[in-house]
Amino acid sequence: MATPTPTPNATPLASSSWLRSFMDRCKLEKNGSNFSDWDAQLKLAAEGDDKLRYLTEASPSEPTTRSTAATREAYEAYQKESAAMKNVLIFAMEADLQRRAFKMGNANEIYSKLVTMFSQAPRIVQYEAAAAFFDLDFKEGQKVSPHVLKLMELVESLKIQKVEIPKELIVDRILYSLSKVKAYVQFRVNFNMQDKDVSLEELHKLLVQAERDMGLNVNPPKDVLNISTKSKGKFKKNGRKGKKQAPTFTKAKTCEASTSKIKKGPLDKCHYCNGMGHWKRNCSKYLGDIKAGKITPVGPPPSKDKGKEKQA
Structure with a gap:
């Protein structure tokens, strides 16, 4: 959908650097889910350009024929600036909201x-900020800076709702939340023993420095850990590198091959028929020729049973 045409005769906001920056980075969502942050940014930008009153103050009454020239000029100046702020609001929201806003007056x-439409009741905002402040936990492996800054942000939210928390209580809350991690217990003990009176910003700086000195959140790359673990299991023994042992199946295969050669060695060739796989005394041709009287054996006659047993 095309963006609605800006209001005629509106100030171009050429000199409004804060508001121009706001329009570039902030868009109010149609369901108002980001209204709290959007509203805070809008007020900051409008106050920076000295235009907040055009949002929070109603338009002055229209001058009559009896009004003075100064009154007429003040009215016209307000209408001109209000029209410019109307354009800021229209450009800083999503299309569904733009259609409604464009029909409104100023x-x-x-x-x-x-x-x-979108703001929460102050009591609800106060309750949620207080609950978050007292429930926010710090866990092992977290960075300390975002945790402390979040607690400080919640304190500022409570200040907006006119809830003042003593600084000592804020410091105690921060230290208590960190003491659940063993590395910060000694920091808390030393801090309380020295009885330091520091601002929240100084406490944040001390904790960041302590995190750096203790070497927290400094983990080696995962691939280095995997390589060292793998090497330790397979290649190291008693702190020394050793040769990789040959697989067991290789030795078994070698023994089997040598055993086969020993068995097949005497049965390589028959010296009578030149056949393979038997001895001469077990040769069927040799035994047949003896039985037929074709040859006379030298020495005692061969035994078939003995030959069979030997072959087996």
Whole structure:
């Protein structure tokens, strides 16, 4: 859907650097799920350009014929700036919200409608910030800086709701949340013994430095760990590198081959018929020729049973 045409005769915001930056980076979602962050950024940008009152203050009454020239000029100036802020709001929201906002009169009317639609009750905001502040946990392996900054952010949220937490209690809460990790127990003990009076920013700096000094969250690459573990299991023994042992099946195969050669060696060739796989005394041709009287054997006659047993 095309973006609605800006309001005619509106200020181009050429000099409004804060608001221009806001329009470039922030978009209010149609369901208002990011309204809290969007509203905080909008107020910051409008206050930086001294235009916050065009959001929070209603339009002055229209001058009458009896109004002074100064009153007329103030009214016209307000309408001009309000029209410019209306364009800022329209460009900083999604298309579904733009259609509704474009039909409204000025920036204050649009902003008031958005607050009514999407803002939470102050008591709910206060409760959620307080619950998060007291429940936020710090776990092993986390970075300390984001954890501390999150707690400080929750403290600021409570300040907006006019809930002031003593600084000492905030420091104790931060240290308590960290003491669940053993590495920070000694830091807490030393900090309390020295009875330091530091700001939250200084405490954050001390914790980041302590994390660095203790070498936390400094893990070697996973591939290096895998290689060293694998090498330790297969190639190292008693801290020395040794030769890789030959697989057991290789030795078994060698023994089997040598045994086969020993068995087949005497049966290589018959010296009578030149056949393979038997001895002369067991040769069927040799025994047949003796029985037929063709040859006379030298020495005692061969025994068939003995030859069979030998062959077996």
